[in-house]
Every structure is written in C-alpha cells, then in structure tokens.
Amino acid sequence: MPVRFQLNGVLIEEDDVSPSMTVLDYLRDTKGLKGTKEGCAEGDCGACSITIQSALGRVKTVNACLMLVPQLDGMSVVTVEGLSAPGDVIHPVQQALVENHAAQCGFCTPGFVMALYAFTQTGETVTPDSVHEAIAGNLCRCTGYRPIVDAAVSLGSKAEKVIPPAIDQSDYYTDGDEDFFAPRSLGHLVALRSDHPDAYILAGGTDLGMRASKDRQPYGQVISTANVTELNQIERDADSVTFGAAVNYTRVLPMLDELAPSFAQLVRRIGSRQIRNLGTIGGNICNASPIGDTPPCLIALDATMIAHGANGRREISSDEFFTDYRKTALVPDEILEAIRVPNPEPDLIFRAYKVSKRFDQDISAVVGAFALKVEDGIVASVRIAFGGMAATPACAPACEAALLGKPWSLETAVAAGAALREDFMPLTDFRASQGYRARVAENLIQRVFLDTTKEDVPVEVMAL
Ligand SMILES: Cc1cc2nc3c(=O)[nH]c(=O)nc-3n(C[C@H](O)[C@H](O)[C@H](O)COP(=O)(O)OP(=O)(O)OC[C@H]3O[C@@H](n4cnc5c(N)ncnc54)[C@H](O)[C@@H]3O)c2cc1C
Ligand code: FES
Ligand code: FES
Structure with a gap:
C-alpha cells in the first residue's frame, strides 16, 4: 500500500520513496518545497518545522528532519508554502512577523512561522510565557527573539481552526528491500516483533530518527508503534x-x-x-x-x-x-x-x-x-x-x-x-x-x- 497523506491540501499517494527517507529530504528534494530548511538535521534548530494533523487530532508542529516519510501516512501535512491564501495573500502569522520586523536573514523564519501557526491552532492563551514555550525549539541567530515574541503576542489566538479529511492508513509500506510495518493492534505488533527480531521498533523517532537524518543509514525493517491502539x-x-x-x-x-x-x-x-x-x-x-x-x-x-x-x-x-x-x-x-x-x-x-x-x-x-x-x-x-x-x-x-x-x-x-x-x-x-x-x-x-x-x-x- 502507498503512503497516503494530504500535502498542503493535495492528496498524495507515494509508493516510490525509500521508507528511510526523511520528510525533510522528501519535501525539499522530491517535492521541491524548499521553504522547509535544514539547519542542524537533529531536531535542535526548528528550521525544518512543519505541521501534521490526523482527522481526529490536534495540529502538531514537528521536526521534518527526524521523521520518516511513512510516518506521514494518514496525516494532513502543512509546510510554509501551504499557508498563503490564493493570490499570494500571506498568512496572518507571516504578516505579524513582517509588521514586527521579526526577520533578518530569514533562514529561521519558515520554522518560526510553522511553530507559531501550530501555536495559534492550539487555542492556548497567548502570553509571552506561552509563546516562549511554543518557540523554544526554534533558533534564530540574527533577529533576536523580542520582535518574534511581539509578533506572536500580537496575533492572539484568533486563527481559524482547520479540520483535515480522514485518510485511510496502511499497515505496511515497502520499497526495494526495505519494509515499514505499522500495525494497529498489540497482537499484530507482538507477532511482527517475533517474526522480525532485528527490525527497528520506532515510536516517535526523536532518538531513532538520527539514523536517517545524521548518520544517513537505511533502516532495513521498521516496526512502528504509533498506530497500535493499546499502546496509545x-x-x-x-x-x-x-x-x-x-x-x-x-x-x-x-x-x-x-x-x-x-x-x-x-x-x-x-x-x-x-x-x-x-x-x-x-x-x-x-x-x-x-x-x-x-x-x-x-x-x-x-x-x-x-x-x-x-x-x-x-x-x-x-x-x-x-x-x-x-x-x-x-x-x-x-x-x-x-x-x-x-x-x-x-x-x-x-x-x-x-x-x-x-x-x-x-x-x-x-x-x-x-x-x-x-x-x-x-x-x-x-x-x-x-x-x-x-x-x-x-x-x-x-x-x-x-x-x-x-x-x-x-x-x-x-x-x-x-x-x-x-x-x-x-x-x-x-x-x-x-x-x-x-x-x-x-x-x-x-x-x-x-x-x-x-x-x-x-x-x-x-x-x-
Ligand atoms: C532535539 C532533541 C532534544 C531532546 N531532548 C531530550 C531531553 O531533554 N530529555 C530526554 O530525556 N530526551 C531528550 N531527547 C531524546 C528523545 O526525544 C527522548 O528519548 C524520547 O523520549 C524518545 O522517544 P521516541 O518516541 O522518539 O523514541 P524513538 O526514537 O522512536 O525510539 C527510541 C528507542 O526506543 C525503542 N523503542 C521505542 N518504543 C519502544 C517500545 N514500545 N518497545 C521497545 N522498544 C521501543 C526504539 O527501538 C529506540 O531504540 C531529545 C531528542 C532530540 C532530538
Ligand atoms: S533541521 Fe534543525 S531541527 Fe530539523
Ligand atoms: S533571521 Fe537569521 S537566523 Fe533568524
């Protein structure tokens, strides 16, 4: 089964990429979406921030550099390119950053835009403290954080909530000699573990993801726990x-x-x-x-x-x-x-x-x-x-x-x-x-x- 997800509003069925490819590489090299940046490739700088959301879940900001493409299965994915309205009307988060002079070289800016977009979707009370927590994973080397925090505070939490469509999830994806298993039940997970004792068990991938993003090593076989009902x-x-x-x-x-x-x-x-x-x-x-x-x-x-x-x-x-x-x-x-x-x-x-x-x-x-x-x-x-x-x-x-x-x-x-x-x-x-x-x-x-x-x-x- 292909990996199916919505990318900036368009349904994608992907059946021709390695399951060891990071989402960041996929977005930039396969889809040409270069707004998502690579800074550290290890989850520290936030330049690669995107958002993902399942039909029933909240909008989440994540580091694309640590995720593997099959982890997108069933998700609605938004990158910085997906935020502008038709006619190149920039998103209110982007407008607030412009108005507050919150970007200099701009390298970090798409990451901040996505972290702040997710923040406005959570409905949290906007205070300097909550904004600080929301952007603690985004590094800026030249602007300084005050204008960025000012921009976020000026937004309030007025953003329109988006409910993505439900997308059927697959429990198996393969490409070449690599397999990505995504069981839904504990019984299936345990059986897969028994059959594939050398496979990597993948939960969120914030430790394991380094194998792809930093070490550039394929995984061979992965068993994901993310969709197992009992484990959630x-x-x-x-x-x-x-x-x-x-x-x-x-x-x-x-x-x-x-x-x-x-x-x-x-x-x-x-x-x-x-x-x-x-x-x-x-x-x-x-x-x-x-x-x-x-x-x-x-x-x-x-x-x-x-x-x-x-x-x-x-x-x-x-x-x-x-x-x-x-x-x-x-x-x-x-x-x-x-x-x-x-x-x-x-x-x-x-x-x-x-x-x-x-x-x-x-x-x-x-x-x-x-x-x-x-x-x-x-x-x-x-x-x-x-x-x-x-x-x-x-x-x-x-x-x-x-x-x-x-x-x-x-x-x-x-x-x-x-x-x-x-x-x-x-x-x-x-x-x-x-x-x-x-x-x-x-x-x-x-x-x-x-x-x-x-x-x-x-x-x-x-x-x-
Ligand atoms: C930028 C950054 C900052 C971090 N900061 C911190 C920090 O402040 N404190 C901290 O403690 N850690 C930190 N970490 C490490 C990491 O985020 C945590 O250890 C996190 O809890 C790992 O969870 P995960 O779901 O991403 O695990 P994964 O990366 O998916 O898996 C980690 C390991 O656990 C195994 N595994 C996962 N689930 C199971 C299971 N159900 N059964 C058997 N094996 C399993 C995997 O095979 C793998 O070996 C950080 C990582 C990054 C990239
Ligand atoms: S590139 Fe730095 S967090 Fe992903
Ligand atoms: S504007 Fe240059 S790194 Fe933030």
Whole structure:
C-alpha cells in the first residue's frame, strides 16, 4: 500500500520513496518545497518545522528532519508554502512577523512561522510565557527573539481552526528491500516483533530518527508503534495510571500535571514542543540512556514496566529495568507495552530536578528524582533515583538509608548528600565533570529539603 497523506491540501499517494527517507529530504528534494530548511538535521534548530494533523487530532508542529516519510501516512501535512491564501495573500502569522520586523536573514523564519501557526491552532492563551514555550525549539541567530515574541503576542489566538479529511492508513509500506510495518493492534505488533527480531521498533523517532537524518543509514525493517491502539491509551484506576508506551509527551502532560506536577515540569523541559509532539515516554525508557529524563522519575515513583512478547505479558520493576549502559531487561521478542505509575499517596513529597546548561532544549547533566514521606518530622519512606550519575539511571540506596528514620532537617539532608559518594562515581564528559556532577547531586538533596520546608528560600532563579 502507498503512503497516503494530504500535502498542503493535495492528496498524495507515494509508493516510490525509500521508507528511510526523511520528510525533510522528501519535501525539499522530491517535492521541491524548499521553504522547509535544514539547519542542524537533529531536531535542535526548528528550521525544518512543519505541521501534521490526523482527522481526529490536534495540529502538531514537528521536526521534518527526524521523521520518516511513512510516518506521514494518514496525516494532513502543512509546510510554509501551504499557508498563503490564493493570490499570494500571506498568512496572518507571516504578516505579524513582517509588521514586527521579526526577520533578518530569514533562514529561521519558515520554522518560526510553522511553530507559531501550530501555536495559534492550539487555542492556548497567548502570553509571552506561552509563546516562549511554543518557540523554544526554534533558533534564530540574527533577529533576536523580542520582535518574534511581539509578533506572536500580537496575533492572539484568533486563527481559524482547520479540520483535515480522514485518510485511510496502511499497515505496511515497502520499497526495494526495505519494509515499514505499522500495525494497529498489540497482537499484530507482538507477532511482527517475533517474526522480525532485528527490525527497528520506532515510536516517535526523536532518538531513532538520527539514523536517517545524521548518520544517513537505511533502516532495513521498521516496526512502528504509533498506530497500535493499546499502546496509545492512558488509563487511570483507583491505584495507578497506566501510560501506553506510544503516548507522546504532549498527551502525557495533562495527566502528569495531576499525578506529580514536578514530573510534569521536568517533561516540559524535554527538548522542544516539536520533540514532545512526537517523542514518547516508552521511547525514552527503551532508549535506556543514562541521561534520559523520565527514568529517574519513574524509578522514584516506583513505576512498573509492562513488557509483552511471544510468551505474553510480564511486569518488570522500574529499578530492575535498566541492566547496563543502554541495555534493558527486555528480551529480543519483547516490546514495552505500557508503564504503570502508582497514584502517589496524598502526603507523598515528590520533586524532580533537571540540571542542564540551558533551561530549554538541552540534555541533562544530572536529573534527581525524590519521593519521600515525612511523619511527625521523621522521614518515614524514601525513594531516590538519579540520571547522569552512572551507566544507567539508578537508585541511591546509601543516600536513602541516610534519610530513612531520621529527622527531616538540613543536617540530615547534608549527611544524605554526603552518602551519595557511596552510591555513585560519576563520569566526566562534555556535559559535566565528575566533580560537578557529584557536587550538584549532593546539593539537590538540600534543595528538596529547602523546597519543601522553607517557602521563603528561593530554590530556582529564572530569567525574565
Ligand atoms: C532535539 C532533541 C532534544 C531532546 N531532548 C531530550 C531531553 O531533554 N530529555 C530526554 O530525556 N530526551 C531528550 N531527547 C531524546 C528523545 O526525544 C527522548 O528519548 C524520547 O523520549 C524518545 O522517544 P521516541 O518516541 O522518539 O523514541 P524513538 O526514537 O522512536 O525510539 C527510541 C528507542 O526506543 C525503542 N523503542 C521505542 N518504543 C519502544 C517500545 N514500545 N518497545 C521497545 N522498544 C521501543 C526504539 O527501538 C529506540 O531504540 C531529545 C531528542 C532530540 C532530538
Ligand atoms: S533541521 Fe534543525 S531541527 Fe530539523
Ligand atoms: S533571521 Fe537569521 S537566523 Fe533568524
């Protein structure tokens, strides 16, 4: 079956491109739509921003450089060329950028136009803060952001909403010796995994997409989880919330806001809106990076990973899931089906802190996640996990032991911070030195104490 999608209002049936071709290459080289730019080819600059929307979904801005053409199946795609009305009447977003003198060389401008177009479609309240969040994934090197933010604020959220047509999706696309499977059910996904143990499992592709965009390597066989119904559900019962492994960050956020607001705050700093619209918690977990942001939070919250393979379903505790550097407890015929997070008890204190060089769009040097209960001034239970401190995201047992049963005081926090030296011997890399990581992790224990007990002590300084 061809890949079918609408491109700037025209139905395309594509059956002659490699499934490893990026959407950016496709738009520029096959369709001649050169308004979509290539800056970094790794999801960082936003020059390649386009929007996609399914018939039932919201308009999403995404990085075309990280997506593969078959990921467009069933979508309505809009590029900067698709925004002008007949007669070359420019779109209100473009007009606002012109009127606010918000472009100099113009290289970044199509990306900003598309990010802001998507923003106006979301119906969010337009404030400088929400605009900043919406364009945090778009870099401009010469104009400066103030006129761009002014242009966005001047727009309000008046944009006319567009409902795209429903387009039948295919569950298989092939070209040459490459295959792209897009199963719709868990049963089909698991069967495909069993039949093709070497195929790449693709969720949002914000990690895996680098193979095509940066390394320029074909994938051979890909099994996409994006259309699997069971993996796209969020279910809550009296005890827990279960997130399907293919639910993207944007969809996860409202539930995390309720469950653990500090976790939600951290997820809002994962990449950019473009990345969060595609990237999934499941991908973050299975990528098994020692500096992935969600695993320490999931470990501290005592989450359970639900794996599914040829022999059925099994549950793996989050603190046993990461077995070695970039290795997980999944066996070759298994996929991650879901992540179950217990509902935090009302008196649970949960905090997650991400330490990185920039606030937005940066990978962590260290992530600390802390879940504790204090009863009558004494630490009654505690789970602590760190990322960036070892080859895997990991618990901090010595630190936990230094807190459990002790008075919740600054002295205890300082002693528990010192105990972290027994738990971790971090590495030096280009993000941070060993000494910095050790010190900052130690200080984060004090931060939890100050954050949760001393309202008058500021624990974070934000740029205005
Ligand atoms: C510009 C940029 C910024 C980023 N910023 C951050 C950041 O701030 N913090 C952070 O933690 N990460 C960040 N990332 C990394 C990435 O966005 C996250 O790790 C994301 O969660 C990956 O999810 P995905 O759905 O895109 O995974 P994919 O790329 O689709 O897959 C990632 C890995 O998981 C495997 N996989 C996916 N789903 C399953 C499944 N159900 N079962 C088995 N295996 C599976 C894939 O085979 C692959 O090995 C960033 C990436 C980019 C490009
Ligand atoms: S080219 Fe930079 S984000 Fe795609
Ligand atoms: S206008 Fe030149 S990079 Fe933004």
